[in-house]
Amino acid sequence: MNRLLVVAYHFPPLAGSSGIQRTLRFVQQLPALGWEPLVLTAHPRAYERTSNDLSADVPAGTVVRRAQAWDAARHLAFKGRYIGALARPDRWVSWRFDAVRQGLQLIRQYKPQAIFSTYPIATAHLIGAELQRQTGLPWVADFRDPMAQDGYPTDPQTWQQFDAIERHAVLHAAASTFTTPSAAEDYRGRYPAAAQRVHLLENGYDESSFAGVDAAALEAAGPLNPGAVTLLHSGIVYPSERDPTQLMAALRLMHEAGTVQPGQLKLRFRAPVAEALLHQKAAEFGVAAYIEVCPPVGYREALAEMLRADALLLMQASNCNAQIPAKLYEYFRAGRPLLCLADPSGDTARTVQAAGIDTVTPLDDAHAIAELLARFLTLPQSMASRATAQAVQGANRLARTEQLAGLLGQVAAA
Numbered sequence: 001m002n003r004l005l006v007v008a009y010h011f012p013p014l015a016g017s018s019g020i021q022r023t024l025r026f027v028q029q030l031p032a033l034g035w036e037p038l039v040l041t042a043h044p045r046a047y048e049r050t051s052n053d054l055s056a057d058v059p060a061g062t063v064v065r066r067a068q069a070w071d072a073a074r075h076l077a078f079k080g081r082y083i084g085a086l087a088r089p090d091r092w093v094s095w096r097f098d099a100v101r102q103g104l105q106l107i108r109q110y111k112p113q114a115i116f117s118t119y120p121i122a123t124a125h126l127i128g129a130e131l132q133r134q135t136g137l138p139w140v141a142d143f144r145d146p147m148a149q150d151g152y153p154t155d156p157q158t159w160q161q162f163d164a165i166e167r168h169a170v171l172h173a174a175a176s177t178f179t180t181p182s183a184a185e186d187y188r189g190r191y192p193a194a195a196q197r198v199h200l201l202e203n204g205y206d207e208s209s210f211a212g213v214d215a216a217a218l219e220a221a222g223p224l225n226p227g228a229v230t231l232l233h234s235g236i237v238y239p240s241e242r243d244p245t246q247l248m249a250a251l252r253l254m255h256e257a258g259t260v261q262p263g264q265l266k267l268r269f270r271a272p273v274a275e276a277l278l279h280q281k282a283a284e285f286g287v288a289a290y291i292e293v294c295p296p297v298g299y300r301e302a303l304a305e306m307l308r309a310d311a312l313l314l315m316q317a318s319n320c321n322a323q324i325p326a327k328l329y330e331y332f333r334a335g336r337p338l339l340c341l342a343d344p345s346g347d348t349a350r351t352v353q354a355a356g357i358d359t360v361t362p363l364d365d366a367h368a369i370a371e372l373l374a375r376f377l378t379l380p381q382s383m384a385s386r387a388t389a390q391a392v393q394g395a396n397r398l399a400r401t402e403q404l405a406g407l408l409g410q411v412a413a414a
Helices: 020-033 095-110 123-135 156-172 181-190 192-197 207-211 215-221 245-257 275-284 299-308 327-334 347-354 366-378 389-394 397-413
Strands: 002-008 035-042 063-067 114-118 139-144 175-178 198-200 229-234 265-270 291-294 311-316 338-342
Touching (some): 002 123, 020 035, 114 123, 114 397, 123 139, 175 181, 181 192, 207 327, 299 327, 311 327, 327 347, 338 366
Parallel strands (some): 002 035, 175 198, 265 291
16 A cells, blocks of 8 residues: 555545645545555644544544644734734745654654645645655646735735746646646646646546435425525625625616515525625625525535526636536536636636536626526526536546546656
8 A cells, every 4th residue: 555645735524615625535445556654743732622423434543643734814813913924825834843743753653655635725736745745646636726826925025936836736746736627727837847747637526425415304394495496606706706796786687677576585505604704795786685695514514405496507707717616526526517607718607507407697797697597597497507418427425536546656757
């Protein structure tokens, strides 16, 4: 059995981020493919919210080391303010120091064949880079999404650090992985000397998690809002990247035109984080009667809710055209009709359309959204767009883990 040192901030008992699924399922599925993961993660105090609902999914006997870590905004602040250097490249940079120490201990004790560090917490790549420098082990840098982008991060010093981290990682790692075709292609263009080492490793859904949903209880529970059509958006709403303004404007247009009335349609936002923004926009456009803002629930409860929804709502602004929300693949597997508000030229919309779904329109066009919603409400449910069986099968995370195991075998052999 080969061994892999996995450097990941997102790991149980962290709650509130879909990013945890990628690392967790790799850790869960790699042993059957000949790789034993050794997990190097952060102390739970660093997490803003914790839950034990996924802890049982970590395979028994998995080595998990939790390095000392603090959140600069919560632990190192005085009267709500903290020194900027303590939060660059991210608020958890304190994790770096003990993680390198413990990572070296793990390497000496277990002698792994490779290192795998995963963004979006940039400090993970700092840790991976330092462990690679000191040990010479092959390193796979999992970027998921692009790091240094036009206008992101907005702080110039943080942007410079992101740029330096990504440059070092792409040029020194044995392989770099990205979750979308556009991101992978962009980085091949940015770093032509490392283009052959940039790989596409998409997100997906976990079949065992869906199998754990009680079908009988699901049927007994019935629809989310009896008598009303419920569109569910499950997960974070970002003020820019998933701006709900034009969606609220579309609801107003429909209400004024008499296309829809309160009691006929509900938009449920589950664990959106931006609760205040949603309430503000709903009040601004006078559509509060159509909106439900709901607190977080456990992961399998969230999946069960997807399975009960009349339709699933996906939002992605054009400034994220090289990114795909991880929950899209769970939406595919849920088998419910899907409405996608995204730039038709971006990876999200292209992936949705490739899955056989035609209910796609831009997130920044209220009139187009109103037309899409009106069309959906008049369609029989049997005619509403769902992902094809081929698209669902192709999005299974096990296939992604098999791809990662193959990549690890290549870099270890090299």
